Amino acid sequence: MKLLALAAALVLAGPAHAQFNLRDLNVNRLVDTVKNVGKATREINQEDEIAIGRDVAARLVGAAPLMPNARVQRYVNNVGRWLASQTERPDLPWQFGVLEAPEVNAFAVPGGTIFITRGLLEKMGSEAELAGVLGHEIAHVLRKHHLKAIQKGAMASLSGEAAGAALSNVSSDARHKLVSFGTEMYSRGLDKGDELEADRLGVVIAARAGYDAYGLPSVLQTLQGMNAADSAVALMFKTHPAPGERLDALGKRMQPTLDAYADQAQLQQRFITETKASR
Amino acid sequence: MKFILAVLLLPLLAWAEPASTLRATELKKEPAVDAETLIELPENTAVDAAERKGGWVRVKARGSEGWVKMLSLRYGNPAAAKKGDTGISQMFNVARTGSSGTQVTTGVRGLDESQLANAQPNPNELAKLEKFAADANGAAGFAAKGKLAAKSVDYPK
Numbered sequence: 001m002k003l004l005a006l007a008a009a010l011v012l013a014g015p016a017h018a019q020f021n022l023r024d025l026n027v028n029r030l031v032d033t034v035k036n037v038g039k040a041t042r043e044i045n046q047e048d049e050i051a052i053g054r055d056v057a058a059r060l061v062g063a064a065p066l067m068p069n070a071r072v073q074r075y076v077n078n079v080g081r082w083l084a085s086q087t088e089r090p091d092l093p094w095q096f097g098v099l100e101a102p103e104v105n106a107f108a109v110p111g112g113t114i115f116i117t118r119g120l121l122e123k124m125g126s127e128a129e130l131a132g133v134l135g136h137e138i139a140h141v142l143r144k145h146h147l148k149a150i151q152k153g154a155m156a157s158l159s160g161e162a163a164g165a166a167l168s169n170v171s172s173d174a175r176h177k178l179v180s181f182g183t184e185m186y187s188r189g190l191d192k193g194d195e196l197e198a199d200r201l202g203v204v205i206a207a208r209a210g211y212d213a214y215g216l217p218s219v220l221q222t223l224q225g226m227n228a229a230d231s232a233v234a235l236m237f238k239t240h241p242a243p244g245e246r247l248d249a250l251g252k253r254m255q256p257t258l259d260a261y262a263d264q265a266q267l268q269q270r271f272i273t274e275t276k277a278s279r
Numbered sequence: 280m281k282f283i284l285a286v287l288l289l290p291l292l293a294w295a296e297p298a299s300t301l302r303a304t305e306l307k308k309e310p311a312v313d314a315e316t317l318i319e320l321p322e323n324t325a326v327d328a329a330e331r332k333g334g335w336v337r338v339k340a341r342g343s344e345g346w347v348k349m350l351s352l353r354y355g356n357p358a359a360a361k362k363g364d365t366g367i368s369q370m371f372n373v374a375r376t377g378s379s380g381t382q383v384t385t386g387v388r389g390l391d392e393s394q395l396a397n398a399q400p401n402p403n404e405l406a407k408l409e410k411f412a413a414d415a416n417g418a419a420g421f422a423a424k425g426k427l428a429a430k431s432v433d434y435p436k
Contacts, residue, residue, distance in 0.1 A: 081418035210427035262333030
């Protein structure tokens with residue numbers, strides 16, 4: 001009843017010609033539209049989040065396959081799952097993959113899928129560094145940074161009706177567009193604020209899991225020493241604030257946490273043993 | 280012979296990272312705030328960086344050796360040409376995959392923009408990904424083997 005009233009209000013508030021054609025309007029369709037607009041603007045439930053993430057993940061592994069080494073894949077999954085267990089969303093279907101790509105990058109997909117590239121893994125020297133990077137990506141999932149960006153994009157580029165369908169209906173055409181958009185988003189990047197927030201949370205998550213909190217800053221310093229014109233880092237640098245800026249922001253906000261958990265485990269030897277196949 | 284060469288190279292490798300100071304910073308004798316200050320390093324002092332310990336990095340600078348705060352260092356050598364390619368491997372990628380990135384003929388794949396834009400779903404790889412996932416108990420056992428203990432740490436306000 002409320003919806004009908006809303007639908008009627010929408011029609012009355014519309015352009016003059018809509019009022020003249022009131023009799024021809026399909027009221028049921030209009031009610032559906034209003035419902036779907038509601039769906040597109042409200043929070044996406046966890047089931048839809050996981051389903052959207054699955055479609056996006058399928059495309060990312062279509063761009064670069066998994067590194068064909070079960071030991072490395074299991075190792076990264078163990079580190080990642082242990083980190084995720086320390087967060088407020090421990091029960092998502094977390095899964096972690098090392099992509100067979102020389103580029104230095106990592107991706108967080110809604111619903112709990114995290115990818116890092118072989119190129120980035122090769123730049124690391126300890127499990128604490130891996131934990132810092134995975135912690136950053138886990139934070140993107142916790143705060144739904146990509147999901148919100150996908151939702152925003154869907155609403156901007158599709159009608160309210162189509163956006164609602166795309167977000168909740170697996171088989172719609174609009175869903176196909178949405179997933180393409182969601183995949184391309186990794187070429188455009190998130191807001192800078194989201195990246196800096198993920199850095200802060202990533203440091204905390206690694207510290208909670210018992211790792212040296214300086215793992216993430218340490219990787220950022222390695223990236224800082226690389227040439228931004230190097231094609232292996234071009235996309236990552238384009239889609240993230242400069243490493244120096246990220247380090248500076250961590251220093252300003254996180255110095256007490258970093259120092260309080262600086263003496264925790266680095267696990268260099270385990271990292272080298274478990275990942276040597278990737279080197 | 281190879282071994283001797285490796286041993287001779289080791290000390291060089293240990294100091295292989297060029298870096299510079301982001302701001303004026305104290306060079307400490309030990310990695311601690313209350314340790315003796317050896318010298319004051321002005322902003323933009325070139326240093327040779329070695330290992331990190333907690334939030335500290337061992338460096339050589341201006342003939343002295345000691346420790347500086349990690350976050351007061353910028354890695355890389357801004358004066359010299361940086362390592363890494365200059366787009367040449369990018370050119371090779373284009374040559375191999377076609378300028379649009381859509382005509383992959385040699386199986387070369389990667390994660391640049393066009394490859395992301397043109398990615399098609401790969402259900403087989405997705406199934407593999409799911410197979411490798413760890414459960415919470417397994418991961419806890421893995422953590423225990425590494426002597427990792429969970430702590431309560433608050434997110435920043």
